[in-house]
Amino acid sequence: MAKRTGLSEDAVAQRALALIDADGIEGLSMRKLAAELGVSTMTLYSYFPDRAALLDGVAQAIYAQIDAPEDAGGPRETLRVLMRGVRRVLLAHPHALPLIAEYPPRTLAALAFINAGFRALRRAGVGPRDTARAYRALAAYSLGTAQVEINGYFRAGEGPAAGRPESEESSVEVGRILPYLAEVGPLLGELDDAGEFDYGLDLTLDGFMGRHAT
Amino acid sequence: MAKRTGLSEDAVAQRALALIDADGIEGLSMRKLAAELGVSTMTLYSYFPDRAALLDGVAQAIYAQIDAPEDAGGPRETLRVLMRGVRRVLLAHPHALPLIAEYPPRTLAALAFINAGFRALRRAGVGPRDTARAYRALAAYSLGTAQVEINGYFRAGEGPAAGRPESEESSVEVGRILPYLAEVGPLLGELDDAGEFDYGLDLTLDGFMGRHAT
DNA sequence: ACCTGAACACCGTTCAAGT
């Protein structure tokens, strides 16, 4: 690509990620990013055809941060380690999460952690198709968990954890219409995020291992 | 709020949702929405303080479409029906999914389906805390599933389902570096979305029921 | 009191020009 600037696609994507971490996706403009890198705005277009391609590149850079663990202690433990790593990396870049949801892993470095997940199941004797099915369920759960954690679905006093709609009806009224929400909702906010992630992961793994008794 | 226009917050949000369904979130501008509604751009600001509040309103309108099923056939079946309904509504508005991820349910109508989920578990004798924990895991899984389905994570030939990085390395090279991806990835694209959603849901429910043998 | 047009401070991207 560009020759004189001394930049690379990855260098541009990394700087874009830093700006997103600081100011959010809306805070990243082609103009600001170019200024940070000391080039003209239009020079960015020699690395990425448009802003969407740049954002895809940022997503790939994040995926590449996820560890691909070696097998140790059986597939169940390897998958637990892998998915905890997924969660950790996603939580490290909360403003970038919409990009993870939108752009699937695509580059070699971005796909390495998935290869590790498949390997753990295949080596344990799980067939290719059941490996795909189990991985799919675990990946959806891990991505969904990052979403609800980052966006405060279950944070005390917000969303369903409030146990009542925001400033619309009186709490008394709500307790009558949505009594189970009023009772259980506030408990959502008291749960420990990391512990609950493991809990849900274990539920799925329990279910899977129950069907593939080894 | 505004008196002369004959509009309401909900009417504005519903029209915004229709525009998003057609053109995506980026395709929704305050100017275009106002023109659709036959009012000046600034009139919208008497219903919502800014664009973010409008998008939150769109999310609430979507949550309100999710059915809150009565108990029938036990908690397991009720939760299955509930979560299938969540998936169905989210898939009906693919362009709006980022709003669901960003804005948790907040209004009375938007929270009704959660009350139904809590009710199914509480009536089955599950304690308030375990109800919160189980619901959290199921909600994260259902949201994550909608994300990966809509964004083609597992669609044949895209993302990990391609089994190879996009136009970077030769397939031969990749089969050597990420052999499990090359073997299992393509199978992801052959799975049936609705069936796989039920599969992952059942894994979690199996795990949960195994711990709460009734 | 209620609504609005013009203006402000931004965007992403096209394109013709500069070296």
Place this chain on the structure above:
DNA sequence: ACCTGAACACCGTTCAAGT
């Protein structure tokens, strides 16, 4: 060949003015 400034066609939101 490689890079860029100006221009184009948009944005969300502020604000002073109109009825």
